[in-house]
Amino acid sequence: MSNAAPFSTRRPTDWATPAMQSRVRRRYRAERRFRLLGLAAVTLSGAFLLFLLGSMLLRGAGGFLETRVAMPIDFARASLDVDPRRLQGRAADLALAGAGLEGAVDDAAVAAFGPDLGGRILSDGAWLRVREAIKDDPSVLSRRVVMSLPVASPIDVAAKGPGSVEAEAVVASLRSGDLLSTGLNREFLLSADSTDPTRAGIWGALKGSILTMLVTLLLAFPIGLLAALYLEEYAPKNRWTDLIEVSINNLAAVPSIIFGLLGLALFLGTFGLPRSAPLVGGLTLALLTMPVIVIASRNAIKAVPPSIRDAALGVGASPIQVVFHHVLPLALPGILTGTIIGMARALGETAPLLMIGMRAFIAAPPDGITDPATVLPVQVFLWSDEVGRGFVEKTSAAIVVLLVFLLAMNALAIHLRNRFETRW
Amino acid sequence: MTGPALLLLLAGLAFVGWLSARARAVAFRAPKRRFSSLPGHHAWYVALWTILPPLAFLGVWSLVSPALVTDAVLATPAAAQLPPPGFERASILSEARELAQGDAFGAFQPLARALEPAYAAAQARYDWIATAVALLLALAGGGWAYTRVRPGFAARTRTERIVMGLLLAASLVAIMTTIGIVVSLIWEAGRFFARVPAADFLFGTHWSPQVIDPRDPGASLGALPLFWGTFFIGAVIAMAVALPFGLMSAIYLTQYATPRVRSWVKPMLEVLAGVPTVVYGYFAALTVAPYVRDFAVGIGVETASSESALVAGSVMGIMIIPFISSLADDALAAVPASMRDGSLAMGATPSETISRVLLPAALPGVVGGVLLAVSRAIGETMIVVMAASGVANLTLNPFESTTTVTRQIVDLLTGEAEFDSPKTLAAFALGLTLFVITFLLNMIALSVVRRYREAYE
Numbered sequence: 001m002s003n004a005a006p007f008s009t010r011r012p013t014d015w016a017t018p019a020m021q022s023r024v025r026r027r028y029r030a031e032r033r034f035r036l037l038g039l040a041a042v043t044l045s046g047a048f049l050l051f052l053l054g055s056m057l058l059r060g061a062g063g064f065l066e067t068r069v070a071m072p073i074d075f076a077r078a079s080l081d082v083d084p085r086r087l088q089g090r091a092a093d094l095a096l097a098g099a100g101l102e103g104a105v106d107d108a109a110v111a112a113f114g115p116d117l118g119g120r121i122l123s124d125g126a127w128l129r130v131r132e133a134i135k136d137d138p139s140v141l142s143r144r145v146v147m148s149l150p151v152a153s154p155i156d157v158a159a160k161g162p163g164s165v166e167a168e169a170v171v172a173s174l175r176s177g178d179l180l181s182t183g184l185n186r187e188f189l190l191s192a193d194s195t196d197p198t199r200a201g202i203w204g205a206l207k208g209s210i211l212t213m214l215v216t217l218l219l220a221f222p223i224g225l226l227a228a229l230y231l232e233e234y235a236p237k238n239r240w241t242d243l244i245e246v247s248i249n250n251l252a253a254v255p256s257i258i259f260g261l262l263g264l265a266l267f268l269g270t271f272g273l274p275r276s277a278p279l280v281g282g283l284t285l286a287l288l289t290m291p292v293i294v295i296a297s298r299n300a301i302k303a304v305p306p307s308i309r310d311a312a313l314g315v316g317a318s319p320i321q322v323v324f325h326h327v328l329p330l331a332l333p334g335i336l337t338g339t340i341i342g343m344a345r346a347l348g349e350t351a352p353l354l355m356i357g358m359r360a361f362i363a364a365p366p367d368g369i370t371d372p373a374t375v376l377p378v379q380v381f382l383w384s385d386e387v388g389r390g391f392v393e394k395t396s397a398a399i400v401v402l403l404v405f406l407l408a409m410n411a412l413a414i415h416l417r418n419r420f421e422t423r424w
Numbered sequence: 425m426t427g428p429a430l431l432l433l434l435a436g437l438a439f440v441g442w443l444s445a446r447a448r449a450v451a452f453r454a455p456k457r458r459f460s461s462l463p464g465h466h467a468w469y470v471a472l473w474t475i476l477p478p479l480a481f482l483g484v485w486s487l488v489s490p491a492l493v494t495d496a497v498l499a500t501p502a503a504a505q506l507p508p509p510g511f512e513r514a515s516i517l518s519e520a521r522e523l524a525q526g527d528a529f530g531a532f533q534p535l536a537r538a539l540e541p542a543y544a545a546a547q548a549r550y551d552w553i554a555t556a557v558a559l560l561l562a563l564a565g566g567g568w569a570y571t572r573v574r575p576g577f578a579a580r581t582r583t584e585r586i587v588m589g590l591l592l593a594a595s596l597v598a599i600m601t602t603i604g605i606v607v608s609l610i611w612e613a614g615r616f617f618a619r620v621p622a623a624d625f626l627f628g629t630h631w632s633p634q635v636i637d638p639r640d641p642g643a644s645l646g647a648l649p650l651f652w653g654t655f656f657i658g659a660v661i662a663m664a665v666a667l668p669f670g671l672m673s674a675i676y677l678t679q680y681a682t683p684r685v686r687s688w689v690k691p692m693l694e695v696l697a698g699v700p701t702v703v704y705g706y707f708a709a710l711t712v713a714p715y716v717r718d719f720a721v722g723i724g725v726e727t728a729s730s731e732s733a734l735v736a737g738s739v740m741g742i743m744i745i746p747f748i749s750s751l752a753d754d755a756l757a758a759v760p761a762s763m764r765d766g767s768l769a770m771g772a773t774p775s776e777t778i779s780r781v782l783l784p785a786a787l788p789g790v791v792g793g794v795l796l797a798v799s800r801a802i803g804e805t806m807i808v809v810m811a812a813s814g815v816a817n818l819t820l821n822p823f824e825s826t827t828t829v830t831r832q833i834v835d836l837l838t839g840e841a842e843f844d845s846p847k848t849l850a851a852f853a854l855g856l857t858l859f860v861i862t863f864l865l866n867m868i869a870l871s872v873v874r875r876y877r878e879a880y881e
Contacts, residue, residue: 034775038676226594247602253866255803261855265608272490320584348700351805
């Protein structure tokens with residue numbers, strides 16, 4: 001070892017020199033910059049989300065409220081031809097409609113606010129409130145009462161925020177008389193679409209969504225689950241299986257509007273199913289959701305360890321029994337999570353439903369899966385197209401309802417995942 | 425008989441079959457003898473044979489019976505006054521159908537009222553036939569299966585074979601859907617290309633489907649501006665927003681963030697991904713568009729539109745952020761830890777490790793993810809329907825109005841046009857183009873991602 005050459009003739013770096021120290025500082029600065037950039041990206045993404053949700057909530061809050069004006073109605077002097085004995089049960093609506101109640105309410109408005117303002121201050125649906133009040137307490141028919149009735153859309157808009165100059169003046173004069181009040185708009189949650197923003201509600205669209213989702217779930221869940229079981233547990237490795245896998249992976253990435261075109265050409269064009277029906281919407285969305293459920297289910301099934309299968313086979317279970325008695329129960333939480341996420345996606349889907357005609361104006365909630373209907377996201381789209389300013393807050397309020405449903409479904413899925421997730 | 429009642433009855437029959445087969449199988453069980461099947465297997469065998477044949481029949485029947493009913497109505501004498509096939513004829517028929525089913529109370533068309541009895545009669549007749557055939561099939565299937573319930577019969581094998589068939593059939597639905605999409609798009613697009621030369625459609629630069637000259641429909645159906653608008657909004661502007669944000673979020677979350685932060689931020693990104701696109705569209709049209717327009721006018725762009733490509737593209741980019749982030753996350757996680765550890769051990773800072781070691785190693789995965797994101801962005805519909813313009817415009821200026829393929833499909837199909845006008849068929853030609861492009865993008869992306877994953881495994 002006498003003539004061992006030095007490994008390197010280079011002298012060790014002297015980190016204390018100013019040049020080296022500034023180099024290290026520069027590298028650390030770059031490090032901090034990079035890190036801040038990452039933090040900024042995450043923060044800004046979060047800010048986008050907060051801004052989006054916040055602006056919808058702020059705009060939408062007004063949609064759940066209505067402005068009411070206090071107005072005296074003198075039923076004793078109004079020429080209402082109503083037999084008080086008929087005001088019981090289901091005949092009451094007919095009796096009151098025939099008695100000219102709508103005209104009486106309009107006359108009372110003119111009497112209270114003058115011929116000019118009286119004709120346009122009340123919402124078209126105001127007399128329906130009066131009808132309900134009479135049904136609750138028929139004795140008002142012989143008295144003069146002060147009722148709080150919903151105002152027409154322009155005045156409602158002006159009362160909640162900036163409106164037209166004219167309506168602002170009306171609101172100011174009503175406010176000075178302390179006649180305006182605000183209350184929960186029950187019609188918004190309980191009625192269907194209307195051309196008058198103060199009477200438009202989301203129940204029709206919500207019911208359409210529920211019926212559509214029901215059809216989707218009943219078709220996509222069993223088919224998706226069985227397909228996933230087959231592909232993961234039984235499918236032989238051959239060209240057919242590859243073809244199925246490729247088409248499922250590809251279907252999961254096909255734009256949703258293409259499914260709408262398929263629904264239009266196949267279900268409406270070839271099979272002649274009714275337009276705008278939840279049945280067709282559900283069928284189309286089932287085709288769209290099925291690949292999502294298959295992929296999620298396969299991952300859940302794959303996560304079940306082979307030892308479970310080997311043990312079951314070892315004690316004499318048949319392949320079907322292995323899967324249905326052992327693998328499926330263990331994979332079910334994961335499968336359900338995937339299904340809920342797929343259903344949430346279907347619930348927010350709009351474009352394919354536009355293709356199959358679920359964009360018509362429908363003023364009555366659907367009674368069955370073949371009735372014409374619309375769904376919540378399409379209702380949002382339709383209202384966003386309306387010119388009336390009163391629809392702005394209705395649109396945002398409908399979005400809030402839609403988001404509440406979606407967040408609830410996602411929260412349920414995350415909860416299921418955390419609660420039942422097993423690490424083998 | 426109505427649908428739900430019939431289904432309940434069939435389920436009841438299957439249950440009766442299940443019970444009786446089980447009772448019979450239990451009866452012939454004897455001690456000290458080995459059987460190939462448990463009583464439950466026999467029971468399921470009979471139940472499946474009772475319910476599956478009528479269900480299969482009803483499935484097919486529900487698809488063909490509306491056409492049969494219409495044919496029967498058209499054969500009646502009252503139908504002779506119907507106008508020739510077209511929009512008017514279809515509306516009379518659908519009104520008559522609604523009257524017959526009790527969905528409508530009055531008809532605008534007197535002819536619909538005349539056709540109502542014929543509709544009701546045909547409907548009732550075919551419903552009766554369907555019920556009878558379904559019940560016959562159930563009884564025949566169940567009865568035949570019941571006669572086979574014997575000690576030596578391998579019910580377990582048979583039942584499992586039926587179940588296996590069901591599994592296979594379920595997985596074939598995916599292939600059927602793909603075939604359905606391809607065939608229906610090609611069929612309708614083929615009718616379109618029979619009238620409009622493909623070259624005019626693919627390379628023409630003038631798009632105005634509102635006024636189509638019947639002698640030369642191709643002159644106003646040149647889709648090049650749409651392809652450009654789609655590419656500009658979906659692949660350029662949206663990616664310019666989504667790529668930096670998505671990639672940097674993924675890097676921060678996987679490399680820097682503490683597990684606590686990660687457990688909060690990841691669900692937040694998932695929420696961003698779960699917001700319906702119609703909400704993004706409304707947000708873009710109502711909140712973002714006025715700002716962008718004012719800004720553009722402020723910096724001196726005279727032609728600025730409130731339906732600009734920039735608005736739709738940037739909001740679409742926000743929508744894509746979580747998508748890119750989660751795919752980049754996967755790609756970074758797939759890089760072996762030894763590469764990262766080696767780089768850090770040599771004295772590189774984390775940011776140098778990320779940008780010189782991790783990102784180059786993860787590049788194929790990231791590229792695959794970006795391709796998937798592009799395919800998703802160009803197929804996105806609601807944002808462009810609500811925030812982009814309907815006027816085709818071949819421009820490079822992001823503040824000007826631009827339209828996309830998906831927007832035009834929606835516009836073309838929501839008019840009251842009859843089903844086989846060039847306008848309606850053009851939507852299918854656009855759909856076919858969109859399908860082919862997204863299919864190619866997906867295939868390339870998936871194969872890139874797969875090859876890259878195999879390289880490290």
